Amino acid sequence: MTNTANADTEIRPFSVTISDAALDDLRNRLNNTRFADTVPGAGWERGVPTGYLRELTAYWAEKFDWPAVEARLGTYPQFTTTIDGQNVHFLHIRSPHADATPLLLLHGWPGTVLDFNDMIGPLTDPAAHGAGDAPAFHLVIPSLPGHGFSGPVTETGWNDGRIAHAMAELMRRLGYDGYGVHGGDHGAFIAPRIGRDDAEHVIGLHVNSLVTFPTGDPADMAALTDADKDRLARMKKFQDDGSAYMQLAGSRPNTLAQLLADSPVAQLAWIVEKYQEWTDSAKALPEDAIDRDKILATVTIYWLTDTAHSVANYYYERFHDVAMFAPQAKGTTPTGIAVFSAGDYAIRPFAEKTHNVVHWSEFYDGGHFPALEVPQLLTGDIREFFQTLPR
Template sequence: MTSTASHPTRRQLLQGGVAAGLTIAAAAALGPVPASAAPSTGPARIRPFRVAIRPDQVADLRRRVAATRWPSRELVADRSQGVQLATAQALARFWTTGYDWRRFEAKLNAFPQFRTEIDGVDVHFVHVRSRHRNALPLIMTHGWPGSIVELLEAVGPLTNPTAHGGTAADAFHLVLPSIPGYGFSGKPDELGWDATRTARAWAELMRRLGYTRYVAQGGDVGAAVTDSLGRMAPSGLLGIHLNLLVPALAGTDDLPKNTDEEKSALAALQVFEASGRGYLVEQSTRPQTIGYALLDSPVALAAWMLDHDTDSYLKISRAFLGGPPSGNLTREHVLDNVSLYWLTGTGESAARVYWERANAVDAGQAPPPPAVPVAFSAFPGEIFQAPRSWAEAVYPTLGYYNKPTRGGHFAAWEEPGLFAHELRAAFRLIR
């Protein structure tokens, strides 16, 4: 990995425009970079970044996958005992014989990438400016077991809407940061990096980029960060969009449970509580313990990440076992994400985010709801499809709610076009 110090160049913006799906001519029309509030020297400067994984690291990954010591086959016909052996072995075969990390590395390096130190930690981010003059700045936050990988397919539809069924008035400037402890961001070396602290870092990042008015979006862990950002309502934040109702995961005592839709959501949550949250319990209580396996065995890392929710697992498993992929949730894209975790050695540091959330100083307290407008999209394949009544109970300033026809937990990854359509509609009134 290499990085050098300077401000974003025209060439880097051009590369980002092409990566976002623009033609060379259209990318050349990208708007000017806003005046940065970051200094040109010192820890707070914004430094261009480029991924450069050493060949021996890639070779070591393949060697470790090939040397996996396999468990015996599960004793059931479904995934009730965990990730099935056939899926894990199919993933390993493709990882060693068909997967090309350099393809993804080149794809990532086609985007303008940067790092800047915030609150003692280097934050990595992709920054793609739209060529449309009045584009709205948008900071989007990934989740676990995701990364910025899950957001990249939506860059084109969001920054260049005229090429993807939208209008110039729908355009966004995109900022896609990696949560500290994930990907190419630094690993925190002290306690306290919970969702609230990350949200404060995002507000500082947008200030350094010179954005005085912007919106935010997040799912999974990213929804917790975006929720916190909305509750603190920093100067310039106009509104937020979420696709996971994180507060409902902490309890439903104050939520209505009368309609069929509400009862269905409650039943889905109860299934998740009974059989789907093993990873959450482990990472919230013993992230260091699972970290040894996540840093030592690529297949253990992959299996841990695959065993997240039933909908995502079935889609990913089908892709590796020869079935058609679900949208953009292809086997290549899945391994882009897992390989990113492995090659950056962030399995345990990403897991600690759950411990931080469970042990936050204000854990269990009810902060005031966001004062900014809130938008929510309830995708059908989510862990639970939150009813509008639940979203309104949690977010009194809810101004947009919709139930898309497709998409699951990795909505931006699976259905980037549909996801972009949701964000255009959600933030249209704010514009």
């Protein structure tokens, strides 16, 4: 690992500019896709239906407005810096309130910095968004190393611990001595790690989509509520019938990466399947839960930045990290956990064995992607949690 004391610590302004050639190449690939035949009558239970994928691909090629995405990103101050030899891209939006709390927001996969777009205004300037008494935040929103505009990782070893170290270094480099962290999906693994490794600076951490596992204690199992048992059963179903993507990425990332690097429609199918399966189960199609253009913005970013292989290798690093699921002491950082019914399997008695849980919320709208599905609920819960913490 590179010694950050001797590394390039410059923070450089950044703007997203994609060449016409790259966009023309994308459109040509979309228009020349060879779609797979499917078994008549097959639905989402076998993966993305070809008819749906064909229609979504045509929309992507003909109607999706990438310049509008660039313009939206351009409204935020963006920067890059080098940490541990890796380029790190981030948004840094300071609140107009001088006493605002610094907050690190961590996306997951599939996800980008744009996941938090609808939360930026309400979190940085609550008074301007109808919540005058709510706490305000200075926001740091990085593209995780190997994801999106941070670009591909340039060496092996970028696991959760190394990313947590890089994120803590980013906050130190920006001059934040005390800060909070929120994360979902990948971020729900990384945020608690930051809370452990940088406990003297992290005032609190808030997560959704936290993964919890049975403790092995019969008393814990006997105390489970019906809702807890339902979550445990859904987690078992996910492991049995929904985790193939993770097993493939975690065991053969290079093979998967070649498929995704050569075909934007493969990238689209790979990602949109997750939006279908992990969003609010009451929604029939992915775009019923998340705006179609937001889904395509995410897919386009992963395509244009050529980071599919880095994402796949991130799962490999996690699967082969001996420290990942090793027994560890209970964390001391105050922790808030938001559980969204369709996309979370977190069980409080299990969570309390390893985290200092001081705040627990359960919601019946939204799924695995609350920042995109129900941003107002996630924003409110982040506010409520941090408002209770000493600063």
